[in-house]
Amino acid sequence: MLRFKCPVCGLRDETEFDYGGDATVVRPATAETAFEPWYDYVFLRDNPRGPHREFWHHSRGCRQWVVVERDTLSHDIGDVVLARDAVKENRS
Amino acid sequence: MTMQPNRLAVGGRIDRGTTFSIRFNDRDIVAHPGDTLASALLANGVKIVGRSFKYHRPRGVFSAGVEEPNALVQLREGARTEPNSRATTVEAYPGLVARSQSGWPSVDTDLGAIVGAFARFMPAGFYYKTFIGPFRNTRWWMFCEHFIRRAAGTGIAPAAPDPDTYEKVNAFCDVLVVGAGPAGLSAALAAARAGARVILAEQDRDLGGSLLDQTVGDTWLRATVDEVASLPNVRILTRTTTFGAFDGDVYGLVERAWDHVDVPPPHQPRQRYWVVRARSAVMATGAIERPLVFGGNDLPGVMSASALRAYLNRYGVLCGRKIVLFTANDSVYATAGELARAGAAVTIVDMRSDLPEELRSRTAAAKVDVLAGFAVVNTHGGKAVTAVTVAAVSGREGGTKGPVRRIDCDVVGVSGGFTPTLHLWSQRGRKPRFDTDKLAFLPDGSIPTLVCAGACAGADTITDAVSSGFAAGAKAAAAADFVGDAGALAPPKLADDGWQRGAMLISAVRAPDGEIPAKSFFDLQHDVKSTDIELAHREGYVSVEHLKRYTTNGMATDQGKTSNVNALARLAELRGSPIPAVGTTTFRPPYTPVAFGAIVGHEIGRHFRPTRLSPIHGWHAARGAAFIDAGSWSRPRYYPVSPGEDVQAGYIREARHVRAAVGLVDVSPLGKIAVQGPDAAEFLDRVYTNMFSTLKVGRLRYGVMLRDDGFVFDDGTTARLSETEFFMSTTTVNAGKVMARLEFLLQTAWSDLKVQVTSVSDQWATIAVAGPKSRTLLQATCGAADLSAQALPNMAFACAAIDGVPVRIHRMSYSGELAFEVYIPARYGHSAWAELMRVGEPFGVAPYGTEAMGALRIEKGHVAGGELDGRTTLKDLALERFASTKKSFAGCVLRKRPVLEDPTRPSLVGLMTIDKTVSIKAGSLLFPATGDIAGHGDGHVTSTTFSPTLGGHIALGLLARGPARLGETIRCVDFLGGTTVNCVVTAPCFVDPEGVRQNA
Amino acid sequence: MTHYSALSLVAKAFSGHRSWSRAWRDPVPKPAYDIVIVGGGGHGLATAYYLAKEHGLRNVAVIEKGWLGGGNTGRNTTIVRSNYMMPGNTMFYERSLRLWEQLSQDLNFNQMVSQRGQFNLCHSPASLDAARRRGNVMRANGIDAELFSREEVMRRLPYLDYSDDARFPIIGSLFQPRAGTVRHDAVAWGYARGADALGVDIIQQCEVTGFILERGAVVGVETSKGPIRAKKVGTAVSGHTGYLAAKVGLRLPLETHVLQAFVTEPLRPMIDSVISYAAAHFYISQSDKGDLVLGGDLDGYNTYAQRGGLPLVEHTFASAKALIPSISRLRLMRQWGGVMDMTMDGSPIICKSPVDGFYINGGWCYGGFKATPASGYCFAWTLAKDEPHPDNAEFTLDRFRNGYQIDEKGMGPTPNAH
Structure with missing residues (x-):
């Protein structure tokens, strides 16, 4: 069982969360009308073997989306931050 | 009550003052509290407990623990029956009923043993080479398979639902200690003294591990157990198997709370499933004695040497009167002395020729014969061992040379060394390393939160086990941030025979002619012989996984606990490679088999999943x-x-x-979501295909959402309560998904929008x-x-x-x-x-x-589940008018992909049966009025009903070029029901298309 | 190649089975081949077999980093069926089932293809409608399918929970009589032996570490045993397709997930068919050895670790007991996990890639085992002719660009939902 340190709630079981996939893909702006960025965002993944940044939704907890650093080979878990903070970092 | 021929008058940890009867194969057996089914059977002189899987050879109790490959019984009867129960771990209780699982007419006289005569035609994997049949189909194999299936399998599943209940416990601790032998007890003590909250889990009924099988060390055991039990921060779980180690330092445990009685007391669970989240853990799981492989090593009476000691000292059972102990290490010498003192004539056959003087003098004192430099080549006896043939050892590889000698005996105790129990550690995704000194696979220190101690980590003696356990306990406590002073712990005072000292790893004993005897078994339950391993090797199945799968070695209920290392050694020998180069198979959960009911707990019947009820x-x-x-x-x-x-x-x-x-x-x-904030209207404009910022306060608007790939996701009606507040409704089935998606968008890509969403469905x-x-x-x-x-x-x-x-x-x-x-x-x-x-x-x-x-709704042509199946677009559902052209919205780019814009796509139509008395089935396929009916058709029927308004059967469907085909007659074909119904294609809305009634 | 038959078995028994030859050679890799297949599982070996058998291409190597069949071929729940509804899928899986039906004879290796039938239970009128649509597509395409009433299911599977206490009532079932199980290890071994006999080099313990690229085209592989050149390189590396494709600069529409499977201790015959419990994403059958074989849902997150977690164990066991209450006292003997490519629509990829010389066979989600023969057959065709066979024509990468998603479940581009 994976366990994540939710920034709001503390260490919680995987069963309180839903998986949201790769957190490195960047959603195009709503006004983006070009095909490629949307195709890329919706369908293509790096699918790395090793460190992976990924979204989890603390749906049976504080309802916050978080970004988890997790290794897809060892399942070792690194930092867990609120998605809204991670996205801000991405932008800056 | 009958006599117990093998029960000693004194000794053991059983309560001789109480006697009760259990039934095995319709025979009454005398037992005492503290017995296992196996100890009671042995005490009563029962030799044959089961028959082997393939050749129906007689098999008796081999071990005294969870590794038992032979003595599997059908325990209890009726709805509580449990197949494949290991007699060695079943605690005896008054009224216990057990039966052998195979053998006809009886386990003692099994006509199935005739199979043994054909053994030469049934080498490893013979079924891959036969039953292929002359015909190019599967019938011949399935004909043969019918009989093979009936011959396979072992126990019988219950036919009725389980009358017992189960419980699940979520637990948290600082240090979980698995195993309460000398190492585990010491670890628990050290961790607890350091201040950690400890859970000590022991699969046995009693704490003590291997000390329970000895006569000395009780003082230390009692004192240590008393102290551990007295500490308020220790929770002791006995009869509790830690069956799996998982990510996040989570462990799965099953406590057999009331399996040791006939029926659990009222309102008590039979078993309790513990999910333990530990900050760190100590694995003190010990080691399992390995058999030696020689001719006829499967006969009843051939037993693990440590089991003989356990039956003697724990259960007061002397398994034989003339005992041969066959070994290649020091561990049996203490056992030999104890067996001799209890009255058995004991001969040690030790493959090593240069024995330490200390061992020789001990055996001399105990009147034990020692044949150093000899090996058991074969056993004799039909249904139980009556004698062994021994020969002098020649060379290192298990070879012998003539002449042979025969020694009469009724029990052969074997010890090929010990295999550390690494399951939990390995389950964390680690590969053990082969230690050429200890001749065993050992863990390394690569998991900071799982410290191994005692025999499973290679500790040689009980003294070592205590010190390594104590250190591990302190280390695990420190890993959980408890660094208090744990003091010290003195080991028990007892003769310290190294469990692996002097060990040799012999894959199999060879007769003086150089051959491994034909009936030399590696996997006792699956009847895997040396010839099977040789054949696999000859045919190229040379990886350890291929060997396992081709010969089925290690795939029995014991999962190779006694067989894997010997087979691996044999394969290494055949390949001419060292064991580390050959590797080992992967350890998988569970450590020992786990009942479904335990893991399911209360989530049964109606409670398998929650049921939601409306307030009304x-x-x-x-x-x-x-x-x-x-x-x-x-x-x-x-x-x-x-x-x-x-x-x-x-x-x-x-x-x-x-x-x-x-x-x-x-x-x-219906899903209900409050959407509030200054940017609420902008937000809805982005998630809905149609415009919501233009919606006036006090009004409602129907809206459609797309997935990002452009397919329809959900629909519903949203009210504007104020300039900054909307009340959204969703379909029932998507309520959770829509909410999660809105939160995702607001917390990630659109976190600049000032909007708060709240689920108000409930x-x-x-x-x-x-x-x-x-x-x-x-x-x-x-x-x-x-x-x-x-x-x-x-x-x-x-x-x-x-x-x-x-x-x-x-x-x-x-x-x-x-x-x-x-x-x-x-x-x-x-x-x-x-x-x-x-x-x-x-x-x-x-x-x-x-x-x-x-x-x-079908009469009105509204779409619902049958139409919103995740594969339809706005156009498919005649909802294109809801796609705003004045703004961008989620899905607006990818919905324009060429296949989704294809005008021939199936799209929404109404269907009316021409014969009003005939109904259509949803899921029927649509075909033109004439032509072949094959392939995927022109579409399918999505929803059907009888229309009270029209007095006939109507349906909605998705039909290729649908809107262009109004008035056409088409066929709705239900192949499964064998019906074809002619329908007229109509617009989806059957009743009041102008909306006069709803606008009244 | 020694012919396998009861006769040869008896004959060899009299010489102590000492004269059996190797099922496949252990060759040293040649410096170059016409075609190199990366991945020695069922799909890769089947591809090599059909390249040699159907297209006369015998200068072929299969390169396996571990041991044959050590990936998902040896980790699945052994079910075969052809109950697919979407155009693009239906006939592909039916081709596979037809190949299965003759595979033991084709390979002269008993695959133990046991057509025990598969039930897809229905629990609501809506699921019955969906089953009817699926069954009708099957029948319209010449595939066997029947729709059973609750009463018929009760008659055939009396041990399921039909009580009022059942959370998901059983109201009927789609049934495919020709579906069943196959002995999974035999598939890898049978294809390996067959391919080897036709001249294919099967190279085990040889890991592909990279690709040899010339002028943007793949012309070989770098391996732990040195470079091997090839005119074409095909991958059949379940779970690792994305990882290998990245080495030639491709990002793929898939994620790698783990699926667990479980077996119980062996029992006398109890469950005669394959039963799928749609309400809980659970399926069960019984092997010839007597073990009950159970499968559940994905753990649900990207992983390359071949192990799963407790939540899915609990889910699977609860499903098992909900469906078959008498299973409660039976015991799990072993659980394991296999990693698989989960695509964005739940359907596979067999196509020429945008990189010349590089061909992809992957994206099997958890339906790869049943597809093995057709996958090999169609991939061999694609490699040999440089164009798809009609049965894999839709299994392209382009389909995500043009909107032709083959989405049997209608779950959209969320890999763990398929």
């Missing part, structure tokens, strides 16, 4: 509604007016009534009031509000009160009738419904269920 459910139940599962909800399907009214009659009556008068339907399961009960008299009814119920057509036009809402409770009335129609949805605070839902029913009596109000609701 009680009313429906009292009214005698027929309920149906809709996703996680239980909803009224229809309300039978008489006991005999079936669903067909019921929904037609209810739907007709709505169109004629007024009906109420409980739509509380805060509101919702009643749809539909029918020509709906306004009249509502006006009568909430007198003060003006619900007239002018004050409350379609797609607008008004605030009102029912019985003093503020409610909101949305004027909108799903049925096509004049209709309203009344939103009531959930706790008043039931009373509001009752009030509407009371007030509505003069107007003939009647409740209607989901079936009538479906009929009404």
Whole structure:
């Protein structure tokens, strides 16, 4: 069982969360009308073997989306931050 | 009661003062509290307990623990029967009933043993080479398979549901200690003294591990157990197997709370499943003695040497009178002395020729014969061992040279060394390393939160086990941030025989002719012989995994606990490679088999999944509604007016009534989301395909959402409560998904939008009031509000009160009738419904269920589950008009992909049967009026109903080029039901397409 | 190649089975081949077999980093069926089932293809409608399918929970009589032996570490045993397709997930068919050895670790007991996990890639085992002719660009939902 340190709630079981996939893909702006960025965002993944940044939704907890650093080979878990903070970092 | 021929008058940890009877194969067996089924059988002289899987050879008890490969029994009877129970771990209790699992007419005289005569035709993997048959189909194999299946398998599954209950416990601790032998007890003590909260889990009934099988060390054991038990921060779980180690330092444990009695006491669970989240853990799981492989090493009477010691010292059972101990290490010498003192004539056959003087002098004192430099080559005896043949060892590889000697005996104790129990550590994704010194696979220190101690980590003696356990306990406590002073712990005072000292790893003993005897078994349960391993090697199945799968070595219920290392050694020998180069198979959970019931706990029957009920459910139940599962909800399907009214009659009556008068339907399961904030309108513009920023306060608008890939995701009606507040509704099934998606967008890509979304699905009960008299009814119920057509036009809402409770009335129609949805605070839902029913009596109000609701919506051509199947687009569903061209929205780019724009895609149509008495089945395929009916057709039928309004059967369907085919006759083919129904293609809306009724 | 038969078995028994030859050679890799297949599981070996058998291409190597069949071929629940509804899928899986039906004879290796039938239970009128649509598509395409009433299911599977206490009532079932189980290890071994006999080099313990690229085209592989050149390189590396494709600069529409499977201790015959419990994403059958074989849902997150977690164990066991209450006292003997490519629509990829010389066979989600023969057959065709066979024509990468998603479940581009 994976366990994540939710920034709001503390260490919680995987069963309180839903998986949201790769957190490195960047959603195009709503006004983006070009095909490629949307195709890329919706369908293509790096699918790395090793460190992976990924979204989890603390749906049976504080309802916050978080970004988890997790290794897809060892399942070792690194930092867990609120998605809204991670996205801000991405932008800056 | 019969005598117990092998029970000693004194000694052991059993309660001789109490005697009870158990039944094995219809025979009464005497047992005492403290016995296992196996110890009782051995005490009573029962030799044959089972028959082997393949050749039906007689098999007796081999071990005294969880590794038992032979003595598997069908325990208990009736609904409580348990196949494949290991007699060595089943605690004896009064009234215990067990049977052998194979053997006809009996386990002692098994005609199935005739198979043994054909053994030469059944080498490893013979079934891959035969039963292929001359025909190019599967029939010959399936004919043969029928008989193979009947011959395979072992125990019999219960035929009735389990009468017992189970419990799940979620537990947390700082240090979990697995195993309460000398190392585990020491670890628990050290960790607890350091201040950590400790859970000590032991699979046995008693604490002590290998010390329980010895006569000395009790003082230390008692003192240590007493101290551990006295500490308030230690929880001791006995009869508890830690079956799996998982990510996140989570461990799965099963406590056999009441398996040691006939029937658990009232309200007590049979077993308890513990999910332990530990900050760190100590694995002190010991080691399992390895058999030696020689001719006839499977005969009853051939046993693990350590088991002989356990039966002697723990159970007061002397398994034989003339005992040969065959070994290649020091561990049996203490056992030999104890067996001799108990009255057995003991001969040690030790493959090593240069024995330490200390061992020789001990055996001399104990009157034990020692044949150093000899090996057991073969056993003799039909159904139990009566003698062994020994020969002098020659060379290192298990070879012998003549002449041979015969030694009479009734038991052979074997010790090929010990295999550390690494399962939990390995389950964390680690590969053990082979230690050429200890001749064993050992763990490394690569998991900071799982410290290995004692024999499983290679500790040689009990003294070592205690010191390594104590250090591990302190280390694990420190890993959980407890660094208090643990003090010291002195080891017990006992003779320290190294468990692996002097060990040799011999794959199999060879007869003086250089051959490994034919009946040399590696896997005792699966009858895997040396010749099988050789054949696998010869044919190229040379990886350890291929060997396992081709020969089935290690795939039995013991999962190779006794067989894997010997087979690996044999393979390494054949390959001419060292063991580390050959590797080992992967350890998988569970460590020992785990009952389904334990893991399931309370989540059985209705409680397998939660059932959601509307706040008005009680009313429906009292009214005698027929309920149906809709996703996680239980909803009224229809309300039978008489006991005999079936669903067909019921929904037609209810739907007709709505169109004629007024009906109420409980739509509380709809998803409801409060969307609030200065950017709420902008937000909705982005998630819905159509515009919401233009929606006026007080009005409602139907909206559609797409997935990002451009397919329709969900639909619903949203009200604008104020400039900055919207009240969104979603379909029932997607309520959770929509909410999660809105939160995702707001917390990630659109975190600059000032919007808060809150699920309010459970805060509101919702009643749809539909029918020509709906306004009249509502006006009568909430007198003060003006619900007239002018004050409350379609797609607008008004605030009102029912019985003093503020409610909101949305004027909108799903049925096509004049209709309203009344939103009531959930706790008043039931009373509001009752009030509407009371007030509505003069107007003939009647409740209607989901079936009538479906009929009404199909008549109106509204899309629902059958159409919103995740593969349809706006165009497919005739909803293209809801795609705004003035703004971008989620999915607006990818919905333009060429295949999705293809004009020939199946799209929404209505279907009306030409013969009005004939119904259509949803899921029928659509074909043109003429031509072949093959392939995928022109589309399919998505929803069907009888239309009370039209007096005929109608349907919605997705038909290629549908809108261009109105008026065409097509065939709806239900291949499965063998029917073809001719239909006319119509527009999806069958009733009141102009909307006169709903706009009234 | 020694012919396998009861006769040869008896004959060899008299010489102590000492004269059996290797089932496949252990060759040293040649410097170059016409075609190199990366991945020695069922799909890769089947591809090599059909390249040699159907297209006469015998200068072929299969390169396996571990041991043959050590990936998902040896980790699945052994079910075969052809109950697919979407155009693009239906006939592909039916081809596979037809190949299965003759595979033991084709390979002269008993695959133990046991057509025990598969039930897809229905629990609501909506699921019955969906089953009817699926069954009708099957029948319209010449595939066997029947729709059973609750009463018929009760008659055939009396041990399921039909009580009022059942959370998901069983109201009927789609049934495919020709579906069943196959002995999974035999598939890898049978294809390996067959391919080897036709001249294919099967190279085990040889890991592909990279690709040899010339002018943007793949012309070989770098391996732990040195470079091997090839005119074409095909990958059949379940779970690792994305990882290998990245080495030639491709990002793929898939994620790698783990699926667990479980076996119980062996029992006398109890469950005669394959039963799928749609309400809980659970399926069960019984092997010839007597073990009950159970499968559940994905753990649900990207992983390359071949192990799963407790939540799915609990889910699977609860499903098992909900469906078969008498299973409660039976015991799990072993659980394991296999990693698989989960695509954005739940359907596979067999196509020429945008990189010349590089061909992809992957994206099997958890339906790869049943597809093995057709996958090999169609991939061999694609490699040999440089164009797809009609049965894999839709399994392209382009389908995500043009909107032709083959989405049996209608779950959209969420890999763990398929």
